[in-house]
Amino acid sequence: MPDAMPKPSATGRGTTDKRAAILDAALELFVELGFHGTAVPLLAKRAGVGAGTIYRYFENKEALVNVLYGEWKEKLATHLLSGFSPGGEPKAQFMGLWRRMSDFAAQYPTAYAFIEIHHHAAYLDAAAHEVEQRYLQMAVMYIQNAQAEGKYRDGPPEVLWSLVEGAFIGLARFSRGGRLELTPEVIEFSGNAAWELVRRR
């Protein structure tokens, strides 16, 4: 068991290279082959490191997938929150959210797929579930606020969020199939449609 594992935010660079390479390789392979379907030696090879090296950065395979989940879900949350302006046109606000989701899915398609696929895996630990919880709460609060201001359709906010996020996941899945690119036009079109899911009428 490594005594002091190199942290991701190390200052010196170089130390972190391998950790990042491992995480990147894991992201790809876990999406492609699944967690249990990915052998550590293969992962090591894809990352360009020795198999043993992985265990210098992560306690074991399970820890690795949990770190991966936590980091990316956090990153997604941060991304969605960034540039969020509380007041303003409700539709513009929604479209902003939809665009940020799209940005993220377009920029990190594998990471978005990873998050989506692993959202309820048996090997996710308490920490990962907590990140998950906070993410959902954030979303729910967003909806509740908009409902409180009379902008959004009434109803259980979790349900509304499930529909909106689900719709986006459907779009992202389809674009992952390679038969659709997330162009600005597609994003506008789908965002406009999704807006109707939530808007009060």
Add this chain to the structure above:
Amino acid sequence: MPDAMPKPSATGRGTTDKRAAILDAALELFVELGFHGTAVPLLAKRAGVGAGTIYRYFENKEALVNVLYGEWKEKLATHLLSGFSPGGEPKAQFMGLWRRMSDFAAQYPTAYAFIEIHHHAAYLDAAAHEVEQRYLQMAVMYIQNAQAEGKYRDGPPEVLWSLVEGAFIGLARFSRGGRLELTPEVIEFSGNAAWELVRRR
């Protein structure tokens, strides 16, 4: 390799018992633990058969998951198609579809989860992909017809369908979490919202 594998549609009953027990156990465990995360002996135990028995009914584990996928996706397609009336009020038609999706997900929650989770797994074979294709084509044709009749929003039908199905998947996922039941009220509420995704305005 079994020479003549017992078929599902056996006449005499009893022949099919074990096959069905294996499929049921696999459904549960593949959802719970994933395909690679499910060991065959565990599967056998859950099905109440010997480990070797599984190989009398399925060539190997991969064949098993593919049969499972094919059968359930087919069942879903049949279910969605059943009671579909071509002409009629567009919204009523949509709500009918949404209700049938809900029926299915409520009646077979594990199967619906299974289908949703495995939709693009590396171990699905050509036959499974074909079932998948036909399913999508069916959906696309439905959307196209409605668009042609001027009832639905214009735009790529696959995108519209991705949004609608995604929204429903989001709902189903959330209900699987145990914090929401798919009551008629929830179904009406969500269906009304989802209808807005597609309706022309």
Add this chain to the structure above:
Amino acid sequence: MPDAMPKPSATGRGTTDKRAAILDAALELFVELGFHGTAVPLLAKRAGVGAGTIYRYFENKEALVNVLYGEWKEKLATHLLSGFSPGGEPKAQFMGLWRRMSDFAAQYPTAYAFIEIHHHAAYLDAAAHEVEQRYLQMAVMYIQNAQAEGKYRDGPPEVLWSLVEGAFIGLARFSRGGRLELTPEVIEFSGNAAWELVRRR
């Protein structure tokens, strides 16, 4: 464990059919795939009987191979002995032996291969080894007699027999390859050569 197993020399025929079919199938498959390489269900299929039926005639797979070995080695010994005339021209006597070996190998090529291949297998039991012993003793006595009468080369009779039998086995193996038939000409030619192995000069 069958109480009274049907014997090979049953009078009524019919009873023996299956036993014979099993032995025939086993002969072929043990030569083709080896003893451990032959699965009992395959054997059953080739014999045209149910897998369980094999256990009505033989205690287990090992007993089967031992019966097979014993019966065929005995049959070979009987065949070689038949028509053996103690006095007479030594070369004619040798050629008679060589011809009878050839007859046997030509008439029962699979059985001859089986005997040859299994001559020292780990799963042969005491009874089979005893048959083996008697066979060798018979051969040795034949050689010793001929030596005593001054017709054969001096030297360890087992060695002489090993050379002669080995030479024939070499021939039989080659003919099994399909590139040579054991025609009367080939038998005469090889017998003449083999005769030189043993003849006194």
Add this chain to the structure above:
Amino acid sequence: MPDAMPKPSATGRGTTDKRAAILDAALELFVELGFHGTAVPLLAKRAGVGAGTIYRYFENKEALVNVLYGEWKEKLATHLLSGFSPGGEPKAQFMGLWRRMSDFAAQYPTAYAFIEIHHHAAYLDAAAHEVEQRYLQMAVMYIQNAQAEGKYRDGPPEVLWSLVEGAFIGLARFSRGGRLELTPEVIEFSGNAAWELVRRR
């Protein structure tokens, strides 16, 4: 599937130790128990390595037996060819060949038994069959040359070789039984007898 399997001709020593240990153990056990009769864990134990280690050196059990066959048959061919002088007394030449066969069988009795036993096993691959072919061609050419020079008996060279090699195999089998040692006297005696198989008269 190992990516880069350690090769036999490694420079640094030590690399090859385990590979050699595995091959040696396999040689013994395949002769003793047969290919299908030898379980990999037993093989590993005999070789003093972990079961998994075998798969670092050989793709599977079948590859192992094929490498074994190829290496030893090649070694036998090389040994028989070594010190072969084209011109010279025909009998001396034959006796030289017989002695080299004996040397080999005496020095590597298990390997000789292995080669002999596996000469036509179902699991030998194309490469092994090719080695086999080349070996036979070599033998045939040797006989043909001697025939062309009028030293050997006329007749199909493959048949003559089958008789000679068969005779030697008979001798080797018998000596393996433990009741005969391949002493120089036995080799001379048997060689003299075998010479009569082929010599022209």
Add this chain to the structure above:
DNA sequence: CATGAATGAGTTTTCATTCAT
């Protein structure tokens, strides 16, 4: 620090044998 060869526990799969029919 980094490695990758080595491992044995655990996986998938096979198969000799049994037994209900």
Add this chain to the structure above:
DNA sequence: TATGAATGAAAACTCATTCAT
């Protein structure tokens, strides 16, 4: 008496993890 579906013990093989270098 004959069967072949069912089985679990044992086979072949994989892989997460360790550790000597």
